[in-house]
Amino acid sequence: MAVSPDLSVDIGGLKLKNPVITASGTFGYGTELTPFFDPSLLGAIIVKGLSLEPMPGNPPPRIAETPCGMLNAIGLANVGIEAFIAEKLPLLDALGVPIITNIYGHNLKDYAGLSRRIEAVEGIDAVEINISCPNVERGGMVFGTDPHTAAAVTHEVVRNTTKPVIVKLTPNVTDITTITRAVEGAGATAISAINTFLGMAVDVATRRPKLANVVGGLSGPAIRPMALYLVHRVVQAVNIPVIGLGGIADYKDALEFLIVGARAVQVGTASFVNPGAAIEIVDGLRDFCLREKIHNIHQIIGELNTSGERYGQKGNRKNQ
């Protein structure tokens, strides 16, 4: 009988039974999809971005479908950290899967307050800092586009919690590796790459933007090749683990990110199309390993084969 492959990964001390995590904002507070599958089969769940106070988010319309993807401008609507701890966390705790809270603030004080609160409760296994949301006026992406503020936020969270700190990067920068190195230097345990790309859509009949916020974040398969490229660059820039995401819809997509060096992956928009997507990816990875006689997922991670390629040689890039 074939032995089940070892899919487990370690993200800076956070041990996951497999490398598949649900992405923040696309899986609610973790319990919404329990009718569809057993969440304990996942590597981890990342909950919707939390702020100190409850937030109503942006006015509707907040989402628009686009070719192979979607635009959203939810504006980080959430119940606030206290209601999350009181009402949502006990239910999440019962699921038997590592829980990662995604947090965002308007200033350093907010990030410090959130980190201290999270440090004080059991049942939260790691913190993902959102310094990359394009849909809030203050905070969010503003912090993630400057290496100094990105490092300052990271430092503030790291000094207020002993839990692993994952920093989620925005792709909306000129050079993602500058930000990557800055947050690694500030003590980040790991990096999530990437959040959504800025985008917009217009209703030609009314001449109005399709989102009330005018601009939003683009996600889904449309962004996958760009996300993969950025993850490839981020992996090469740092020594800490990288969690790859952006348009992953099936196990082959997940494999691409693992092969370029992501230690784990997140599944976002795909869950809206197919609530079982994340679990199917876990199954797909296991079956792939069995077929390929791979005993341990680490035999795939970072195994990008560029031998014979000229990529990376100065003045000789394949795509030039």
Ligand SMILES: Cc1cc2nc3c(=O)[nH]c(=O)nc-3n(C[C@H](O)[C@H](O)[C@H](O)COP(=O)(O)O)c2cc1C
């Ligand atoms: C409706 C929606 C809500 C989101 N909310 C958050 C959030 O609260 N915090 C965050 O860091 N990212 C949020 N994201 C970004 C996703 O976690 C993910 O980074 C992005 O969608 C790219 O991955 P995907 O193409 O697999 O969806 C949200 C995305 C969508 C589509």
